[in-house]
Amino acid sequence: MEQLILRHRKRIIELQTKFRNNLIDTLPFEERMLGLMGARGVGKTTLLLQHISEKHGLDSDCLYISLDDIYLPYDTLYQFAEEFYKRGGKYLFIDEIHKYSNWSQELKNIYDNFPTLKIVFTGSSILDIGKGKADLSRRALIFRMQGLSFRQFLQIESSTEFEIYTLNQIIENHEQIAFEINKKIKPFEYFEKYLKFGYFPYYLESQNFYDMRLSNVINQIIEIDLPQVLNIDNQYISKLKRFINILSNGIPYKPNVSQLAGAIEISWQSVIHYINYLAKAELLNIVYPAGKSISSLAKPEKIFLHHPNFYYVFKDTITNKGSLRETFFVNQLSYKHKVEIAQKGDFLINEKYIFEIGGKSKDYNQIANLNNSFVVADEIEIGYKNKIPLWLFGFLY
Numbered sequence: 001m002e003q004l005i006l007r008h009r010k011r012i013i014e015l016q017t018k019f020r021n022n023l024i025d026t027l028p029f030e031e032r033m034l035g036l037m038g039a040r041g042v043g044k045t046t047l048l049l050q051h052i053s054e055k056h057g058l059d060s061d062c063l064y065i066s067l068d069d070i071y072l073p074y075d076t077l078y079q080f081a082e083e084f085y086k087r088g089g090k091y092l093f094i095d096e097i098h099k100y101s102n103w104s105q106e107l108k109n110i111y112d113n114f115p116t117l118k119i120v121f122t123g124s125s126i127l128d129i130g131k132g133k134a135d136l137s138r139r140a141l142i143f144r145m146q147g148l149s150f151r152q153f154l155q156i157e158s159s160t161e162f163e164i165y166t167l168n169q170i171i172e173n174h175e176q177i178a179f180e181i182n183k184k185i186k187p188f189e190y191f192e193k194y195l196k197f198g199y200f201p202y203y204l205e206s207q208n209f210y211d212m213r214l215s216n217v218i219n220q221i222i223e224i225d226l227p228q229v230l231n232i233d234n235q236y237i238s239k240l241k242r243f244i245n246i247l248s249n250g251i252p253y254k255p256n257v258s259q260l261a262g263a264i265e266i267s268w269q270s271v272i273h274y275i276n277y278l279a280k281a282e283l284l285n286i287v288y289p290a291g292k293s294i295s296s297l298a299k300p301e302k303i304f305l306h307h308p309n310f311y312y313v314f315k316d317t318i319t320n321k322g323s324l325r326e327t328f329f330v331n332q333l334s335y336k337h338k339v340e341i342a343q344k345g346d347f348l349i350n351e352k353y354i355f356e357i358g359g360k361s362k363d364y365n366q367i368a369n370l371n372n373s374f375v376v377a378d379e380i381e382i383g384y385k386n387k388i389p390l391w392l393f394g395f396l397y
Helices: 002-014 044-055 077-086 103-113 150-158 167-184 191-197 210-230 234-248 257-264 268-280 308-314 321-334 390-395
Strands: 033-038 062-066 091-095 118-124 141-144 284-287 302-305 339-341 347-349 353-358 373-377 387-389
Touching (some): 044 091, 044 118, 103 118, 150 191, 150 390, 167 387, 167 390, 191 308, 210 308, 234 257, 234 268, 234 308, 257 268, 268 284, 302 308, 308 321, 321 339, 373 390, 387 390
Parallel strands (some): 033 118, 033 141, 062 091, 353 373
Antiparallel strands (some): 339 347, 347 353
């Protein structure tokens, strides 16, 4: 235990970052059990260590442990928590919970048996908290972390604070909001940079090697996380890699399940499962047609890469700007809103608003006479009436 405390202190002291995640001030760390879930690289560990550094420092009643660490001098996580609790422990921060096979049952037992111990844990976006061996959904408050929004990226790059706006605020008052933002910065000085390398906070370490780092993250998700969390047999790993390469060349992609199944020699049911696996891992976003019921084997209407940054892993240059625009829109909206493929127009949001995505010259022809319909236009700083700048949807979180 003493060695673990020393390792914890060393990790806190070594923490140096240009990026302070403003979620620290809003997350309820005083809950009995808080789970931070998200894809690799979104900043879960950094946020955890920043919170510990700011609120607890080197206090002996607080301890951080990573289950990715080879050193754990106890047979079980429960035994470790019990020993820490006996020594007066009050705050236990557990990183990479998905690396531990019996995570849900032991977290439940820790919660039930040590009533004054507060637990914060991080885990992969692939984990389903309600479907482990023990259902933690009634015990743990779960917060799902997204990569940086365009607003957050701007705050880092310009050292300027910007408000978060709701979708309704943007729809009703986008001209004034865009005007106020443009008084502080010029969005297009930063927007292309964000689309290329601004989603994951580790871009601060090196922009030149960002796409290489992101490629490594994709490989780790497919080679390590998916087999470990979802028990996918290793023999299917090469097929998953071929699968995402095929998809990336045609995204946004309207899947032909039979062709995909033939291309990588698997069943059509496996194709649907693969799509869902990669979506859970936040490598893809899948969007279904409006008004259709969705089952576990339902075919998506369209598949997108999770964020525009992923395009630059698979392609050196991007010629189809429409792909980037739609991918950005889906990524920024889907975090808090229901996104579907509209019967007319491109997207239906929250079963109410219709949006057509395009360049600055995009007109209203395709959504003429539709209620609650809007054009989302790239390459404009300020919109007019029902024409809203694309970049402004990066201020939703």
